[in-house]
Structures are given as structure tokens and as C-alpha cells.
Amino acid sequence: MIKTYCGFVAIIGRPNVGKSTLMNHLIGQKISITSRKPQTTRHKVTGVYTAEDSQYIFVDTPGFQNKYLTKLNQALNQSVVNSLSNVDAIVLVVEAGIFNSADEEVLKLLPVNANVILCINKNDLLKNKDELNSFTNSIANKYPFKSVIAVAAKHHNGMEELLIAIKPHLPESVFLYPEEQLTDKSSKFLASEIIREKLFRYLGEELPYSLMVDIDKFEETPTVTKVYATIIVDKDNQKPIIIGKGGEKLKKISTESRLDMEKLFDTKIHLEVWVKVKTGFADDVRFLKQFE
Numbered sequence: 034m035i036k037t038y039c040g041f042v043a044i045i046g047r048p049n050v051g052k053s054t055l056m057n058h059l060i061g062q063k064i065s066i067t068s069r070k071p072q073t074t075r076h077k078v079t080g081v082y083t084a085e086d087s088q089y090i091f092v093d094t095p096g097f098q099n100k101y102l103t104k105l106n107q108a109l110n111q112s113v114v115n116s117l118s119n120v121d122a123i124v125l126v127v128e129a130g131i132f133n134s135a136d137e138e139v140l141k142l143l144p145v146n147a148n149v150i151l152c153i154n155k156n157d158l159l160k161n162k163d164e165l166n167s168f169t170n171s172i173a174n175k176y177p178f179k180s181v182i183a184v185a186a187k188h189h190n191g192m193e194e195l196l197i198a199i200k201p202h203l204p205e206s207v208f209l210y211p212e213e214q215l216t217d218k219s220s221k222f223l224a225s226e227i228i229r230e231k232l233f234r235y236l237g238e239e240l241p242y243s244l245m246v247d248i249d250k251f252e253e254t255p256t257v258t259k260v261y262a263t264i265i266v267d268k269d270n271q272k273p274i275i276i277g278k279g280g281e282k283l284k285k286i287s288t289e290s291r292l293d294m295e296k297l298f299d300t301k302i303h304l305e306v307w308v309k310v311k312t313g314f315a316d317d318v319r320f321l322k323q324f325e
């Protein structure tokens with residue numbers, strides 16, 4: 034039997050340092066989402082990455098509200114500290130060249146003797162290596178970090194190095210999550226999230242608030258996965274905004290969604306997206322029920 038390693042990893046840092054970007058690039062296509070929680074943990078799982086003999090389970094730290102950090106009282110801080118004590122490794126993310134009072138607050142939450150890896154993100158923003166070295170030196174002794182890794186998550190730089198730095202802290206264990214497969218529910222959810230993301234990108238200010246993406250069908254075959262989606266809007270005049278002149282906008286949204294889905298699900302995707310008006314749906318509890 035080959036040995037396998039599996040552990041919980043928290044990614045923390047003040048707002049805007051690039052935690053979400055980092056998470057997306059770390060787990061890449063092998064995203065696995067929150068609904069399947071193993072019984073062994075109280076943590077909310079945000080992503081799972083499995084590579085060869087190791088499984089990294091990235092978790093949210095409950096109660097960790099870095100937005101309101103300065104207002105957090107002692108008790109709440111303590112609960113964050115406790116939850117951080119329950120993970121196997123912590124990745125503390127900071128932004129290259131900046132270490133301010135909000136970063137200091139986050140630093141205070143680190144439990145003593147935890148396996149903390151300092152991740153200096155956005156290193157592409159620094160002009161040269163000297164600048165990076167002096168910044169690293171200025172913060173490296175603020176905590177007994179197990180390692181310090183400089184990355185540029187947005188450009189997918191340093192991801193492998195960071196995973197390698199986390200690996201020694203994963204305990205020997207069986208994998209708690211299936212290596213590849215996503216449940217049908219998660220696949221549908223991920224597909225709708227991809228479309229929603231494009232809607233946000235291409236509609237911007239015009240985006241009607243009462244809008245919903247429903248995946249009517251998610252059909253996997255050996256050669257192609259067929260996805261049928263409906264964008265539901267509240268008012269008649271919202272429909273042409275989404276469709277755009279000559280269907281241009283909806284086409285763009287569909288094409289980009291399809292490409293993202295092909296990457297994520299690693300298969301050919303046939304995607305059909307429709308826009309439907311359902312007046313007053315936002316208030317109709319029965320209607321909303323079917324999306325639960």
C-alpha cells in the first residue's frame with residue numbers, strides 16, 4: 034500500500050490580498066465544492082485539490098470576518114484562533130510590498146506554534162528581487178513561519194512551490210474526498226456559477242438584480258456533456274439587455290461559459306442558454322423552492 038496524505042488548510046489574509054484568486058489557481062480544474070462535507074470536520078470546505086499521494090482540503094475559517102476585524106471582540110477572536118488550531122496548515126497571504134495594520138490584525142489571530150506558511154502574493158508588482166528580499170526580511174520574523182513563498186496567483190506563478198511547501202504538514206491519512214468525480218448537484222451548481230460570472234462581467238451595471246440561472250439539464254455522455262440553462266429575469270425589458278443587439282451579448286456569454294465549462298469538466302460541452310421572463314418570480318416562494 035502506498036502512503037497517502039490528506040489535511041485541512043486554511044487560507045487567511047486581509048481583504049484584497051488575493052485569497053480567492055490564489056484558491057482558484059491552487060485547485061485549478063479539480064475544484065470540488067462545499068456540499069459534500071466529510072463527517073470528520075466542522076469546517077466548511079471551499080476546495081479540494083488532489084495530486085498523486087496528497088489531498089489538500091481548503092477550508093473557510095468560521096467567524097473570520099476580516100472586513101470587520103478591528104471590531105471583533107476578544108471572544109470572537111478566540112473562536113477564530115480555535116478553528117485555526119484545528120487545521121493542519123495555514124497559508125497567510127499578504128500583498129507584496131504592503132504590510133499594514135489590517136495585516137497585523139490577521140497576524141495576531143495565528144495560534145502559537147501553528148504550521149504557517151507566509152505567502153507573498155502579487156510579486157509581479159515589485160520591480161526587482163532586491164525589493165522582494167527587503168520586504169520579505171521585514172516581515173519574515175513576525176512569526177516563526179515554516180516557509181516563505183513568493184507567488185503571483187493571478188499569473189499562476191509559484192502555485193507548485195506553495196503546494197510543495199504545504200505538503201509536509203499534511204498528515205498521513207486516506208483521502209477524505211473522491212479524487213475526481215463531482216456530484217451531479219455540484220456540477221450543476223458550478224455550471225450555473227460560471228454563467229452567473231459571465232453575466233456579471235458582461236452586463237455590469239445593467240445587470241438586473243432579480244436574475245437567476247437555472248440548469249435545466251446536465252447530461253453526461255462519453256463524448257460530450259450537454260448543458261441546458263435558463264436565465265430567468267423578472268421583467269420583459271430585461272430580456273433584450275441580456276440578449277443584446279442581434280443576440281451578440283448572449284452569444285458571448287454562452288461561448289465564454291462553454292469554454293470555461295470545458296476546462297472545468299475536462300470534456301466537450303454542448304451548451305444552450307435561454308432567457309425567460311417570469312414576472313414576480315423574485316417574490317414567489319413556490320417558484321424559489323424548486324431551486325433549492
Ligand SMILES: Nc1nc2c(ncn2[C@@H]2O[C@H](COP(=O)(O)OP(=O)(O)OP(=O)(O)O)[C@@H](O)[C@H]2O)c(=O)[nH]1
Nearest residue numbers: 047048049050051052053054154155185186187188
Ligand atoms: N497584480 C496582481 N494582482 C493580483 C494577483 N492576485 C490577485 N490579484 C488581484 O487582486 C485583487 C483582489 O483579489 P481577490 O482574490 O479578490 O482577493 P481576496 O483576498 O479574496 O479579497 P476579499 O474577498 O476581499 O477578501 C483582484 O483584482 C485580483 O485580480 C497577482 O498575483 N498579481
